[in-house]
Amino acid sequence: MARTRIPNTRLRALIEETDWTQGGLARAVNAVAAEAGMVLRYDRTTVAHWLTGSHPVPRVRPLVCEALGRRCGRVVTADEAGLAGQTPVVPAQLTPPDTGGLVGLLHRLSGPVPYRPARTRPANRAPGTGRAVGSARAPGARNSAALFFTRTLQAQGGGFARGTLRTYLAEAVAGQLRGTRGELRRERYAEASQLALVLGRMYADDLRNGEAQHCYLAARELAVTAENRELTVIALRTLSAQAYGLGHLRIADETARAAVRTAHGTPRAVRAFAQAQLAVTAASRGEREDALRALTEAEGGVVPEGAGRHPFESYARADFEFQRGEALLALREAGEAVPAFEYALAARASDDRRGTALTRLRLADVLLPLGRVDETRALERELREDGDGLRSAAVTRRKQELRRSLLRFGRGRG
Template sequence: MARTRIPNTRLRALIEETEWTQGGLARAVNAVAAESGLVLRYDRTTVAHWLTGSHPMPRVQPLACEALSRRCGRVITTEEAGFAGQDPVVPAQLTPPDANALVSLLHELSGPVAYRPARIRPASRATGTGTGTGTRTSTGAVRAPGVRNSASLFFTRTLQAQGGGYARGTLRTYLAEAVAGQLRGVRGELRRERYAEASQLALVLGRMYADDLRNGEAQRCYLAARELAITAGNRELTVIALRTLSVQAYGLGHLNIADETARAAVRIAQATPHAVRAFAQAQLAVTAASRGERKDALRALSEAESGVGPEEVGRHPFESYARADFEFQRGEALMALRAPGEAVPAFEYALAARASDDRRGAALTRLRLADVLLPLGRVDETRALERELREDGDGLRSVAVTRRKQELRRSLLRFGGGRSAV
């Protein structure tokens, strides 16, 4: 006997509330999916099927609910949207971030997770009160006071050399089986060290997910890192986590949230070492520039530059704010200020300053420089960058790099030259 579909009156009511058309909802779901690294091509006919009683695939249901939540300004559950199945478990925060909570978080990362910009906004239960001396790296990790975390160093260098798709499963397993076990029952200074180490590793894991455009999973890791840092009383790591959340929000186009989070990072960074303050100010420069606040952006850049570390051969990546990372941020701020001609030398400096084993950083810098050069009509220089990407960037397990390389090749083809551009 054929199954009789029941019209989805709940979804219809939500569409009326949002004042979207069916096509509008479809486009919004496609956009949320893109933030999580999924390519959907839904249109009005897809939503029409939902309204007649069919249901989105299980992996799409949380994405559709996230799109509706953003439009309505409140959380929309799968039940409220009239979809079958259970809502995914989405903890508001790890409170308290104990070993069991960390393990649960890691298990939840096995499937697609919607990126939720609103989850950044509620202020954390604390801002971190530690007085540690850890400093920032280009990977967003910092060293806990008195602790040289060899695991986070290893996975950071793996990310830089091989991309986010390399060893991510190993890091997840290490966090779930080794690090989480070390959090159980610890007290005093050892507790602070263990939670700081877990925070560092959660940040690196988040960057690995982000490098494969799995932004929902990355966001979960960053939020966990923030809460672990707060529990550790580590102000520096709290700043790093907030700044990383701001960078992610900015990259996904959530400019107001990116700016709010960058300003929160700067406020908390006031009592931290110079390099940490510089790291926060460099992101504020970008978000302020995106809002047209030129004076504030340039002031933030100046303050950030004063905290850039010396360029030393063999420098430990957890000990200073690297020149290459700062120059990349300078370029981003100048682009946001609509000064591409001034941004070019900043990106060129960033590329020249990259460590030889930072293949991922070099590839992303070449791609960003190409983004700037091509609209300026500097086609030959852009082609040269594309050749360098083929020679030096192949083999990286990075969806972010792969997709942007494909986009660059398509752009170059429009300028002619046939196979020389591919």
């Protein structure tokens, strides 16, 4: 005998509360899914089926709850939405960053995790006195694992060696955190924070922003536990950059300002890293003077070109020029942004294939609307010659978008 479906009155009540149409909810779920690296093409008929009693597949249910929660301004549970059952549970907060907490975090990253903007808002908890970057006891000076995986990300993309890093964190690093005390404890937690940041960047490069956010939040908590102000700043700044890239501008700006506040008393490179992100978020809010002032302050902490420094100890010229270009774009000065992106491209290290590809793509994004089609085509050819083989979903998707954009101009059109 066929099962009789029960209409989902709870979901209908939430849709009425949000003042959305059925199509509006479908589009919001599609957008949340895109942040988690999923492609959904739901429409109003899909939501209509949910209202009559069918359920979205388990991996989509947290995304529906997240979309409704953003609109309502509060947490919406699967039970409240009438979707309770086999919904994967994504906790509102991370467990403490001890051995079990780190392993538990890694286990929770096995499936799609929704990106949650509200969780990026700066925490009230502040770190203690930080360790000086570059000192003999600083973890960055000897954390060869963080350097290795960072360079692997740059050369091969986020889809390469991510599983290896997860295993290393779960089986080696987490075990080292158990029972440590004093200075050794702080060093071990700082090392774990660095590796969690790198793992998050790998997930983000694969367009899995929910998982990346979990890693960044864990990195922040590990840094606070290590009483390492520098790594706390880096985690906050990274969370801000992620929020900005996903269009959550207010949260990105709040977090960038928290990073700048936390950076007082840290080395120049760390302060520069925070100020460069503030320049972008301030520019996006139309605060031109603040943005330009932040760029000036950030430039003072940039390392000379060609200086081989650990990525957690320095701020490279190529990365700064990329941020300068982003800030100028946000200020609607596309013509001025072009030289900044060109400088960033020229300053990229030869083994930073991922950074080079992303810089070419961003430069192409700016040149094409300016009518500089031939230059854009040249960049696209360089991407095909030098960028193929990268295991980077972010690069792959943006290359496809660039090719579609160029097709609109027609072959040979100048």
